Amino acid sequence: MSNDTLRDLSQNQLVRRLGVPRIPVLRRYAPGQPLLDGPALVGAVGAGRYAEQIRALLKDADIADAAGDGTVAAAVLDATGVRTLDDLAAVREFLTPAVRRLAPSGRLLLLGPEPDAGDVEAAAAAQALDGLVRSAAKEVRAGATANLLVVHPDAPPAATDSAVRFFLSARSAYVDGQVVRVGVPVGPAQDPIGMDAPDEVVRPLAGRVAVVTGAARGIGAAIADTLARDGATVVAVDVPAAGESLSRVANRVGGTALQLDITTPDAADRLLAHVRERHGRLDVVVHNAGITRDKLLANMDADRWDAVLAVNLRAQLAINEALLADDLLSDTGRIVCIASTSGIAGNRGQTNYAASKAGVIGMVRALAPRFAERGVTVNAVAPGFIETEMTGKMPLGTREAGRRINSLRQGGLPVDVAETVGWLAEAETGGVTGQVVRVCGQSILGA
Numbered sequence: 001m002s003n004d005t006l007r008d009l010s011q012n013q014l015v016r017r018l019g020v021p022r023i024p025v026l027r028r029y030a031p032g033q034p035l036l037d038g039p040a041l042v043g044a045v046g047a048g049r050y051a052e053q054i055r056a057l058l059k060d061a062d063i064a065d066a067a068g069d070g071t072v073a074a075a076v077l078d079a080t081g082v083r084t085l086d087d088l089a090a091v092r093e094f095l096t097p098a099v100r101r102l103a104p105s106g107r108l109l110l111l112g113p114e115p116d117a118g119d120v121e122a123a124a125a126a127q128a129l130d131g132l133v134r135s136a137a138k139e140v141r142a143g144a145t146a147n148l149l150v151v152h153p154d155a156p157p158a159a160t161d162s163a164v165r166f167f168l169s170a171r172s173a174y175v176d177g178q179v180v181r182v183g184v185p186v187g188p189a190q191d192p193i194g195m196d197a198p199d200e201v202v203r204p205l206a207g208r209v210a211v212v213t214g215a216a217r218g219i220g221a222a223i224a225d226t227l228a229r230d231g232a233t234v235v236a237v238d239v240p241a242a243g244e245s246l247s248r249v250a251n252r253v254g255g256t257a258l259q260l261d262i263t264t265p266d267a268a269d270r271l272l273a274h275v276r277e278r279h280g281r282l283d284v285v286v287h288n289a290g291i292t293r294d295k296l297l298a299n300m301d302a303d304r305w306d307a308v309l310a311v312n313l314r315a316q317l318a319i320n321e322a323l324l325a326d327d328l329l330s331d332t333g334r335i336v337c338i339a340s341t342s343g344i345a346g347n348r349g350q351t352n353y354a355a356s357k358a359g360v361i362g363m364v365r366a367l368a369p370r371f372a373e374r375g376v377t378v379n380a381v382a383p384g385f386i387e388t389e390m391t392g393k394m395p396l397g398t399r400e401a402g403r404r405i406n407s408l409r410q411g412g413l414p415v416d417v418a419e420t421v422g423w424l425a426e427a428e429t430g431g432v433t434g435q436v437v438r439v440c441g442q443s444i445l446g447a
């Protein structure tokens with residue numbers, strides 16, 4: 001049994017006869033699992049440059065081409081060549097039968113062009129894909145998802161591999177209705193992952209050192225577990241008061257523990273000194289530590305405001321500033337900042353929290369170009385309703401509402417956030433920077 005009783009009950013036919021719809025059990029990733037659990041349909045509209053690359057990637061992963069009219073585990077359309085409304089009609093022509101064939105936990109993935117400001121119809125057609133995919137995500141059933149990659153015209157075909165692999169795999173179980181830009185990879189060229197390197201697919205973070213703040217429990221502990229599973233050495237950071245559970249996490253993942261309140265003035269120096277002395281390199285920084293101190297704005301006092309801003313934003317700004325000034329972060333460095341859908345849509349009682357999380361998004365967008373020349377990406381992951389101790393303590397009504405107001409009709413798990421962080425932490429994900437990826441099952445809150 002999970003802690004989502006309604007979802008568990010809805011698997012029972014007798015309960016469904018009472019009119020309770022089935023809430024899908026999502027396919028989640030386990031090492032060694034095939035990329036997809038069935039064949040894939042791949043198409044292209046216009047002069048798409050990526051379909052061949054995707055076919056090769058699927059072939060490497062031993063995924064069969066969908067023949068006949070049976071179910072498909074994924075339908076992938078290279079729509080980067082779309083420039084006209086006639087091209088859009090061809091997109092519809094591919095998708096309509098494909099959607100009918102989509103298996104439970106299936107994947108609809110479109111690659112679209114960046115809107116071309118010099119061609120009005122092309123810009124309109126490119127943006128139309130956004131509305132189409134977000135609507136399709138609301139229509140596909142049984143745990144299936146739909147997402148769009150907007151690809152920069154200069155991005156080489158291999159630049160899309162890591163995003164295609166993530167969005168097709170079970171790692172993206174709770175990432176739905178998202179639009180993510182893929183550009184020319186920052187920094188030095190990476191060797192593409194192929195059949196000859198199966199270990200890289202299973203352990204894409206092998207040899208990398210990753211700092212995770214707030215790692216003693218909740219989402220941070222899941223991030224530590226997932227990054228370690230994927231091969232990283234984890235530096236688990238949390239406040240001294242959480243020291244015992246922090247050591248447990250660090251021991252479990254075979255990493256090191258650093259007891260550190262990230263709001264102290266020398267936090268960035270101590271963090272970098274620990275990593276330098278104990279590990280000698282740094283590849284990934286995950287800013288996950290966060291707190292809430294909810295109060296309506298009318299009753300918001302300076303203490304609540306300052307405490308939330310200090311942990312959720314000020315500390316991240318200081319550490320990132322130190323990373324910019326230092327050369328410890330490697331030339332495939334990845335900074336991942338945990339935001340929240342509250343920072344996108346707003347939330348009653350959370351002016352302080354939403355300000356801090358929206359601030360994180362602003363910080364990420366401003367930092368991405370500064371770090372790009374060093375080969376470092378900076379992205380935000382914005383969780384929606386995640387089943388944690390915190391959400392478990394909500395009143396039942398609020399909790400039920402939070403869980404159901406998304407396209408997958410359930411809350412996400414900490415591991416769903418962790419898988420997205422893991423993807424952005426890969427050296428191969430150099431084409432994704434300055435982005436906000438929501439892990440929210442396409443919650444109706446936020447854009």
Ligand code: NAD
Nearest residue numbers: 214216217218219238239261262288289290340383386388
């Ligand atoms: P949590 O409270 O379970 O864990 C947060 C961790 O951060 C704790 O271990 C805490 O000790 C640590 N921490 C707090 N202040 C710190 C400081 N000054 N220095 C070092 N560590 C500190 O929270 P969670 O639910 O796991 O959330 C993790 C992140 O995800 C947070 O940034 C949160 O805002 C974000 N988030 C959570 C949800 C959700 O549904 N749970 C939704 C959206 C965003």
